[in-house]
Amino acid sequence: xxxxxxxxxxxxxxxxxxxxxxxxxxxxxxxxxxxxxxxxxxxxxxxxxxxxxxxxxxxxxxxxxxxxxxxxxxxxxxxxxxxxxxxxxxxxxxxxxxxxxxxxxxxxxxxxxxxxxxxxxxxxxxxxxxxxxxxxxxxxxxxxxxxxxxxxxxxxxxxxxxxxxxxxxxxxxxxxxxxxxxxxxxxxxxxxxxxxxxxxxxxxxxxxxxxxxxxxxxxxxxxxxxxxxxxxxxxxxxxxxxxxxxxxxxxxxxxxxxxxxxxxxxxxxxxxxxxxxxxxxxxxxxxxxxxxxxxxxxxxxxxxxxxxxxxxxxxxxxxxxxxxxxxxxxxxxxxxxxxxxxxxxxxxxxxxxxxxxxxxxxxxxxxxxxxxxxxxxxxxxxxxxxxxxxxxxxxxxxxxxxxxxxxxxxxxxxxxxxxxxxxxxxxxxxxxxxxxxxxxxxxxxxxxxxxxxxxxxxxxxxxxxxxxxxxxxxxxxxxxxx
Amino acid sequence: xxxxxxxxxxxxxxxxxxxxxxxxxxxxxxxxxxxxxxxxxxxxxxxxxxxxxxxxxxxxxxxxxxxxxxxxxxxxxxxxxxxxxxxxxxxxxxxxxxxxxxxxxxxxxxxxxxxxxxxxxxxxxxxxxxxxxxxxxxxxxxxxxxxxxxxxxxxxxxxxxxxxxxxxxxxxxxxxxxxxxxxxxxxxxxxxxxxxxxxxxxxxxxxxxxxxxxxxxxxxxxxxxxxxxxxxxxxxxxxxxxxxx
Numbered sequence: 060x061x062x063x064x065x066x067x068x069x070x071x072x073x074x075x076x077x078x079x080x081x082x083x084x085x086x087x088x089x090x091x092x093x094x095x096x097x098x099x100x101x102x103x104x105x106x107x108x109x110x111x112x113x114x115x116x117x118x119x120x121x122x123x124x125x126x127x128x129x130x131x132x133x134x135x136x137x138x139x140x141x142x143x144x145x146x147x148x149x150x151x152x153x154x155x156x157x158x159x160x161x162x163x164x165x166x167x168x169x170x171x172x173x174x175x176x177x178x179x180x181x182x183x184x185x186x187x188x189x190x191x192x193x194x195x196x197x198x199x200x201x202x203x204x205x206x207x208x209x210x211x212x213x214x215x216x217x218x219x220x221x222x223x224x225x226x227x228x229x230x231x232x233x234x235x236x237x238x239x240x241x242x243x244x245x246x247x248x249x250x251x252x253x254x255x256x257x258x259x260x261x262x263x264x265x266x267x268x269x270x271x272x273x274x275x276x277x278x279x280x281x282x283x284x285x286x287x288x289x290x291x292x293x294x295x296x297x298x299x300x301x302x303x304x305x306x307x308x309x310x311x312x313x314x315x316x317x318x319x320x321x322x323x324x325x326x327x328x329x330x331x332x333x334x335x336x337x338x339x340x341x342x343x344x345x346x347x348x349x350x351x352x353x354x355x356x357x358x359x360x361x362x363x364x365x366x367x368x369x370x371x372x373x374x375x376x377x378x379x380x381x382x383x384x385x386x387x388x389x390x391x392x393x394x395x396x397x398x399x400x401x402x403x404x405x406x407x408x409x410x411x412x413x414x415x416x417x418x419x420x421x422x423x424x425x426x427x428x429x430x431x432x433x434x435x436x437x438x439x440x441x442x443x444x445x446x447x448x449x450x451x452x453x454x455x456x457x458x459x460x461x462x463x464x465x466x467x468x469x470x471x472x473x474x475x476x477x478x479x480x481x482x483x484x485x486x487x488x489x490x491x492x493x494x495x496x497x498x499x500x501x502x503x504x505x506x507x508x509x510x511x512x513x514x515x516x517x518x519x520x521x522x523x524x525x526x527x528x529x530x531x532x533x534x535x536x537x538x539x540x541x
Numbered sequence: 542x543x544x545x546x547x548x549x550x551x552x553x554x555x556x557x558x559x560x561x562x563x564x565x566x567x568x569x570x571x572x573x574x575x576x577x578x579x580x581x582x583x584x585x586x587x588x589x590x591x592x593x594x595x596x597x598x599x600x601x602x603x604x605x606x607x608x609x610x611x612x613x614x615x616x617x618x619x620x621x622x623x624x625x626x627x628x629x630x631x632x633x634x635x636x637x638x639x640x641x642x643x644x645x646x647x648x649x650x651x652x653x654x655x656x657x658x659x660x661x662x663x664x665x666x667x668x669x670x671x672x673x674x675x676x677x678x679x680x681x682x683x684x685x686x687x688x689x690x691x692x693x694x695x696x697x698x699x700x701x702x703x704x705x706x707x708x709x710x711x712x713x714x715x716x717x718x719x720x721x722x723x724x725x726x727x728x729x730x731x732x733x734x735x736x737x738x739x740x741x742x743x744x745x746x747x748x749x750x751x752x753x754x755x756x757x758x759x760x761x762x763x764x765x766x767x768x769x770x771x772x773x774x775x776x777x778x779x780x781x782x783x784x785x786x
Contacts, residue, residue: 487629488593489629490629490631492591492592492613493625493628493629493631494631494643495590495612495613495614495617496589496590496613496614496617496621496622496623496625497617497639497643497699497703498614498617498618498643498644498646498647498650498703499614499642499643499646500612500614500646501614503642503646507631507634507638507639507642508631508634510633510634511631511632511633511634511682512632512633513633514633515633
């Protein structure tokens, strides 16, 4: 049994000072814009990578060059100029002349609603702050607990140096360099990310979180995550932050690879709240992410995501159910407001016998936004008795938004059992009036209705994440019904 | 307690209420009867502040205060309760969670702290017993998959929880079998006291055998055309409405 309870974790999250214990000064440097082989080499050199990694990146770059940007998603945007981007910049530096008063008041109001501490606000906006002395000891305790169990949890850059045998074996094994345009680009230029290895039979005693990661602030643009759960192990991993992240990098193309070996279980939860652009649809982050898991025999992988941010989201966390009896789950809430566009869903690839997958997708659209679910359930010829249940619910607010569902089913085995359910509903004036009549103001009524609609997914999130996610849903939809 | 003076209201420029006058004192039960389309449900919606209706003339005064500028939730905070003819469904929100939110929002509006959890549980238990509601029922999603009778019983349960000054029961008897009717009426009678008042809107005299009115008003074409005691309901049952037109 785990000694480290959620309550304790919550306490740690409340204090959060431990993060600063990891903070190291890095020189500030940004590469010239544009991408070519020299830039790829320079990135690799800058990070002091071994030759095999440099070659791997170069290979990815060459593949990327021969690819074209996909256009099949139900989103419209100005294509980024890939030669106008700088592909390496050192983690952002503290600006000694900047104070909390320089931060956009609108952003500060949102921090306040989310209950984010002043220290945390400063950190997110790269403002100098006092480093708390005993933060180091908290960090050390945390590391020790993991070390005792043989769990490796570090940045991917560190892993490339310290655990090359694991990285070399598994990187690109779930999402190959050739997979898609953004995955190829990420493979060539990834800045940093997380690496995690859980040894055989070990149950990770705490929720692993990117909160704990080193120099988190600098890893944004092309993040690379590799998580390996060895036979019979268990890990729950939390990614992202409910705090709104405003970033000058418009394009984000991350790759996440999960490997669940025989009898292993991985729970991967994400809350994404990148800057969605302003009320008129200006600015905002493009989020083009490739996330995929491979599940071996009797393994189980659960993706849970709450997506409220980004101007454009293109994201399909998927499971390859390779081993017999393996299980894949996808629970998603995607909220779009104003001019946001989301095209998100999952792919469940059933290869093994008796494989099972569940898809629960909740899309909430408000303002002038467009929200699409796109899912593929594929049953291979060897996948005897494969089963899938898919449920896609859409909730509309107002008359100017759109909800779309694109389910694809391909079955090559007649023993497969597939179920698909879809509903679309609208928050009705009659529902709002009913709540009002009971003394519940409209904003609270909307929050209540939205939370009710999302309940099945919210319930899948680890406790402290669920509380924050609920608050975030409310804030994202504020003012969307006039 | 509640005074309605020369109330005119319309929806999409069509006048539905054409000069209603009504005074309800604390401790009284008023029944409003009348044929379909007379404006009974409109009257209840307008008192509750439904913004789909436009009040073109007249006043609604609760304990000396004109309600004209108050939003529906503000009226609720002041003690107006409407038992809906067709209660809406809110998937994923349990009856308990809904009531907790409603009570705490009302308390907040009245400058009170949230109700402590143990007090809330006690209140829920007490009121659920009053309406013979199985506690399991309270963790179900609000009105989702409820039978007609369950929906109405749940409305009166909410009334019991919120303890309003003026309760308007809009066609609460429709969809109820005789046992449910008895339970619901019994609940209303127990909640009634000298500090509150009940307005019962109904088609039929049946409900009034259980919830006995002090006054019966007949609404026809947006006006109250006759007022009497409880015996008027029996007379209407016998003769219908045509003789009043």
